[in-house]
Amino acid sequence: MAKKLLLLEDVEHLGRRGDLVNVKEGYAFNFLIPQGFALIATVDALRRQAKLQEERKKIAESDRKESEELAARLNGETLTFMVKVDHEGHMYGSVSSLDVIHQIKLQTGIELDKRFVMIKHPLKETGVFDITLRLKEGIVAQIQVKVLPEHALD
Secondary structure, three states, rough: EEEEEEEEEEEOOOEOOOEEEEHHHHHHHHHOOOOOEEEEEHHHHEEEEEEEHHHHHHHHHHHHHHHHHHHHOOOOEEEEEEEEEOOOOOEEEOEEEHHHHHHHHHHHOOOOOOHHHOOOEEEEEOEEEEEEEOOHHEEEEEEEEEEEEEHOOO
C-alpha cells in the first residue's frame, strides 16, 4: 500500500524538498521518516509545503549559480593519466570516476562528488575521452581525459 509523504529534503530519484510523493510503506517507515527526509502528508504537513518549496527555490537558485561558475572553470579542462601497460598495450587497472575527481582536485582545487562524473564504466584502454560532468541543477560541463601509457613520454 502506498503512503503519501511530504519531502523535507531532496531525495535522489524520488523528489525535491516540498514535493508530495507516493512511496511504499516500508520505504516510508523504515527509511524516509526515521532519517528525517519526509513526513506523512497530514493537514499540518501540507501547510508546510509552500514554505518548503520556497526554501527549495532559493537553494536551487544558489546551486544553479554555483554550478554555472564551476562549469565555466571546468569546461575544456584536460586531465592526463599515465598508466602502466603490458607489451601488447593493454592497461593494468583502469581510470574510474574517483580517479577523475581526484585529478580535478589536484589540477584545479575544485572538490566534486563522484556522482557528478558521467562515466558508465571505468576507462580500461588508452586514448582520449570526452567526459561529461553533470553538476547540480542539471548544469553540464565537458572535460577531456587523456589516458596515456607511461612509456609514451620516453
